[in-house]
Amino acid sequence: xxxxxxxxxTAIVHAGARLGEGVEIGAYSIIGEHVxxxxxxxxxxxxxxxxHTRIGRDNRIFQFVSLGxxxxxxxxxxxxxxxxxxxxxxIREFCTFNxxxxxxxxxxxIGDDNWIMAYVHIAHDCVVGNNAIFxxxxxxxxxxxxxxxxxxxxxxxxxxxxxxGAHVITGIASVVRQDVPPFVTASxxxxxxxxxxxxxxxxxxxxxDDLAALKRAYKALFKSGLGLAEARAVIETESQAVPALRPxxxxxxxxxxxxxx
Numbered sequence: 001x002x003x004x005x006x007x008x009x010t011a012i013v014h015a016g017a018r019l020g021e022g023v024e025i026g027a028y029s030i031i032g033e034h035v036x037x038x039x040x041x042x043x044x045x046x047x048x049x050x051x052h053t054r055i056g057r058d059n060r061i062f063q064f065v066s067l068g069x070x071x072x073x074x075x076x077x078x079x080x081x082x083x084x085x086x087x088x089x090x091i092r093e094f095c096t097f098n099x100x101x102x103x104x105x106x107x108x109x110i111g112d113d114n115w116i117m118a119y120v121h122i123a124h125d126c127v128v129g130n131n132a133i134f135x136x137x138x139x140x141x142x143x144x145x146x147x148x149x150x151x152x153x154x155x156x157x158x159x160x161x162x163x164x165g166a167h168v169i170t171g172i173a174s175v176v177r178q179d180v181p182p183f184v185t186a187s188x189x190x191x192x193x194x195x196x197x198x199x200x201x202x203x204x205x206x207x208x209d210d211l212a213a214l215k216r217a218y219k220a221l222f223k224s225g226l227g228l229a230e231a232r233a234v235i236e237t238e239s240q241a242v243p244a245l246r247p248x249x250x251x252x253x254x255x256x257x258x259x260x261x
Contacts, residue, residue, distance in 0.1 A: 008045070026063065034080075035068065038087065051099045052080050056087035056112070064094050071098040071124030073142065079106070086112035086130070097122045104143055111148075129166070147182065149204060151197075165251050167204070169197045179256045181221065182247045183214050191260055193222050210244040217245055221252075222261060228252065 007013055008027040017031045020039035025031060029043055032050035037043070041055055044063035049055070051068030061067070068083045070076055081100040084107060085091075095116055100107040104125035110116075111130040121139040122128065128140075129148040138152040141160035146152070148166045155173040158164060163179040170176065171187025171194075180186050183201065185194045196214050206214075217238065221231045232252045239245035252259070 020057070032068070051083060053083040053085070053099070055085045056089075058087055059085065059089045059091065061091045062093045062095075062118075065091055066096045067091075069096065069098055071101050071142070073101050073103075073124055075103055076101055076124075081124075082107045084108070085110045086114075088112055089114045089116065091116050092118040092120075094118055095120045095122075098124045100125045101142070117154075123160075135172075149200070151200065153187070159257070161257055163251070163254075163256050166247055167197055167201060169200055176260070177257070179251075179259045181251050181259055184218070184260075186260055193218075193260055206244065210242065213238060213242040213245055214248075217248055221259075228259070 006023060007025040010027045011025045011029045013025060013031040014033040016033040018036045020037060022040045023037050024042040026043055026045035028045055029047040034052045035049050036054045038055060038057035040058040043061045046063050047061060047065045049067045053068030079102045083097055083099045089110060098108060101124050108122060108124055108126050110128045113131045114128060115133045117134060117136045119137045120134045123140055123142040125142050126140045126144045128146045131149045132146055133151045135152060135154040137154055138156045140158045143161045144158050146164045150164050150166060151169040153170045153172040153174060156170045158176040162176055165180055165182030167183045168180045169185050170191060174187045174191045175189040177190045183196045185197050186192065187194055196218050198211060201211060217235045220226060220234045235245055236249045239249050
């Protein structure tokens with residue numbers, strides 16, 4: 001175990017834990033036996049990291065988080081399921097991330113470069129991509145997938161087994177009960193579509209032609225009166241000339257809880 005001088009004397013770090021070079025552990029934090037933490041990650045005071053949890057490099061984990069605790073699932077019977085967190089994530093105060101269950105993939109996974117604000121809950125078997133932003137009190141029920149660059153507004157709740165596509169943004173206190181396709185702005189209880197996330201897409205380098213094509217795809221999907229299969233066929237045809245539409249076509253090809261409409 002490297003960097004013992006960076007571990008506060010009041011912290012409790014199990015001898016079996018594996019800490020990379022330069023890891024900092026704050027006062028009164030507890031690090032469990034099966035925890036791995038990559039180089040350069042900083043853990044604030046009063047944090048509890050337990051379970052079979054693997055954390056990558058250069059993360060900033062703030063005080064009072066609980067990472068790797070047992071899933072809130074009555075079927076869980078003590079199996080050694082996993083929590084994996086990638087690199088360069090910011091995880092703010094009072095966040096709770098649980099391990100997976102054997103009824104699913106046995107793994108909860110958070111990718112790289114995510115900005116996760118205070119009181120966020122990520123339940124068992126969720127998968128979060130890269131560069132996502134979760135505002136305060138956003139919560140994922142079990143088995144949820146959130147793709148790259150998605151933004152969940154404060155107090156957004158996502159129903160179990162839902163998918164949130166890439167570049168989606170939700171409004172404050174949205175309740176997501178069905179899948180939200182990529183590029184869409186959604187809000188309300190239940191969440192409904194309100195156009196594409198134009199400003200976010202411009203910041204990420206989508207040009208005028210791509211944005212125009214995405215707006216046409218949005219109209220086909222939500223405003224034309226077409227059935228889902230018909231709308232997908234229209235979008236797939238245009239995607240041959242506009243590759244930016246491909247994530248939307250692929251998302252719609254997967255059967256889930258149905259999409260918000």
